[in-house]
Amino acid sequence: MRVSRLMLVTLRDDPAEAEIPSHKLLLRAGYIRRVASGIYAYLPLMWRVLQKVSRVVRQEMDRAGALETLLPQLQPAELWQRSGRWAGYTAGEGIMFHLEDRQGRELGLGPTHEEVITALAGDLLRSYRQLPVNLYQIQSKFRDEIRPRFGLMRGREFIMKDAYSFHADEDSLRQTYAEMDQAYRRIFARCGLRAVAVEADSGAIGGSASQEFMVTAEAGEDLILASGDGRYAANQERAVSLAPEAVALLGGVRAGGQGEPLATPGQSSIEDLCSAHGFDPTQTVKVLLLLARFEDGHQQPLLVSLRGDQQLNEVKLANAVTARGSAEHGALLDISPLSAEAAAKEGLEPIPFGFMGPQLSDGALAAARSWSPRFLRLADPTATALEAFVCGANTMDSHLVGAAWGSLCPAPESVDLRAAQPGDRCQHDPSQQLEASRGIEVGHIFQLGRKYSEALDARFTNEAGVEEALWMGCYGIGVSRLAQAAVEQHHDGNGICWPVSIAPFEVIVVVANGADPEQSNLGEHLYSQLQQADVDVLLDDRGERAGVKFKDADLIGIPWRVVVGRGAATGLVELVERTSGDKRELPASELLAALLPSLESQRQGLL
């Protein structure tokens, strides 16, 4: 391809709308243009990158025995109603774009394809003899993100590879899951990305085991907690750890476990309370009031007890609440802090915020108009493990010292609800500490189990002649996100440094002075020679000054640059590697011999 014909428009200034390096560079270098918030046009250079990423993905999926397919993006609501996800994905903070057709039928624009594929599998897969099967597709997905961000990182329309596997039993699922794990590692390595696998929450997709693949980068939106020994890594949403030991409360249990009242005027935070009375935060129990909303309209007040020094992990809480409420009330729509205003609106007596204790009785909800009249009470094990603690007295400006579970109130159900923190000791080896780093989630694999197959009645006949639900796995890669993540990981002050395997072009031939026939002839010659050698080559034949062409070549990030300049008269050209900046001059006749071996190995990425 000739640069003069490439519709290349590069910008000298960073567009104001971009924040992180990869987003700025993709805009500046003419790879993408924003069409609306979270919606981007992939310009020709970008499309080449995406095609290359897709090719790697295809090769590795095919190699793992998966079948490429293409499913509709426009999907009937009925399918999503059967899986129970329609309300959760469209109401509340739902992320599915949805619409009505002219007959008034409801449709959704696919944010993911479990429903469609499972319905198809139920139709087509009748016997264990057909299993296992793994189907994948690469196409645009639509999600009405609450806040699109960072260019392609979090768009409302983006390209994703999604795969779904079907199995006769759990062992087969585990095997494919492990194969996908390996395929994913190869895909990211081949794309030249340093990626780490971490334990993950299964989120809205559901299912049991799940693992995310994170491209490590400062701009990453996810916090990864990993042990120094490399044996444990998890998304903070999911991470577990050992909390610091609690400091024993001086005086222990008092008043038979009822606790002695202590005047604590205005001391509504753990910090104020502890500094005023010399308590350690680990000696306290703090109580959070929240309200969970369910699909069927059920509103469930939550009373969550945590040890004073700990933070709530909202993902863990949502999972716990779902496990306890969804069977009866449908999908959990959201959980929000229960505010004094909301309580007043509901007609409740004033709640002593800042001075609440776990013994707050359901009587506080007695006047509730639309809420459930009983709290769902949960506590983190670090709280329930305390022998004697300080907590709110449920009256303003007063706490109880030396309270104990059992006497004060029954210990609530104990569930892991605390957020693991950097510096925490690891569960697998207390001598190890969790370290934090940031990552961009580019892939996620799930063992779904039978959640969707049961909901959509996708059954097969097993070896014993009995019908049962299919076992399922699903496996996603954000193709467009991956491409931008690669820029985030590979750039410098001059622009992008694409890994060869996903670069839009591998080599750019820059004719320094196009007006010099010797230079332009040699440039043309090398260009066609490289084309014949199956190299993805770009010829900068523009009438620009050399400096402009060099700047553009660096900015758009072509891995190799061949400069045809003054040396052309004596048959010499310069070969420059983008990433290292290494230059060497060599006879044009030796260019291919010098370049092709490096190129060949670099096409393998980090394999």
Next chain:
RNA sequence: CGGGAUGUAGCGCAGCUUGGUAGCGCACUUCGUUCGGGACGAAGGGGCCGCAGGUUCGAAUCCUGUCAUCCCGACCA
């Protein structure tokens, strides 16, 4: 949705406080000189000043409303 900010030429910005009909740099067009790291000179083209109301003789500027975009939180490949 809550909190913060910004909308002026394709991109980056000034002008707004103190109303008088729009400017700078880059990019674009033409000519000349230059020609290996975003050249220089000259001459040009391009703007419902986000949109709608209002105040005023007169609004980019003041007021009201609205829309859009970006940043911080809830969502995820």
